[in-house]
Amino acid sequence: MRLFRRAPSLHVGDQPDCHEVAEVLQSYLDGELAGTDADRVADHLAHCARCDIEAATVQQVIDAIQRQRPTIDDAALDRLTGVVDALEQLDQPRRPSS
């Protein structure tokens, strides 16, 4: 079975049907669909209860997976920000005095 072997996009012209929306739904929900195509999918979902339910279900699965995302240690972020500060400081002696 072929799934998304090409970059996702909709056919130009007519409004997408349910099959076309199903093919790009994942990209739409992941924010990977280009602006006009995303608008057309959104418009289809607003008028098609079946596709809208499917989209909401897939989104629910994505949300459940994303809740497994580990928290980031603020102290680690602070230390790494400090690394950036230090890199800039290390460059200071090379700069000519004004």
Added chain:
Amino acid sequence: MSADEGSPITHRPVSTERGRDRRFREQVLVELPVLLRVARRLTRDTVDAEDLVQDTLVRAYRAFDRFDGRHPRAWLLTILRNTHRNELRKRRPDLMDDEVAGRLPARDGGGRVDGVPDAALHDDLDPIVRRALAGLSAKHRAVIALVDIDGLTYKEAARMLEVPVGTVMSRLHRARAKVRADLEAHGIQGVRR
């Protein structure tokens, strides 16, 4: 060792240096959470992860003059991946899928995910989701890890895994379908609005 040893940045006007530092800061700091998440997945250790990001920042700073300014996250992830790979080559064969999948629970990996305490998990779905993720193949867990957990785009994940974007998309589709099937097998149906 002098402060400027090993750095390519010399004899640049102060204003140029300041502008460079400002751009570096603007483009890098915002990506630190993603870099840290990916580094933790690659190294499987919080201390090693922080060291890896630190090495990445140093390399990025030194290479910043050659960066075209487009897609800073992809640029930084490439440096991070290469830095990690160089380190890994010293120790063991390179197995990217296994590396990237590392921070998600494997079938024998227990119930916790990256040290997140159970109290931090949001609802009753999560144990089922974790079991479903544990049941995925390493390739499928890897793409879930990069896209859903680390927040990478398809293109960024493809670059990390060194596979085409279409492969990322199809693996992601199948992996999510498996998680969905597991959720539905536990009686959790699609939402009704």
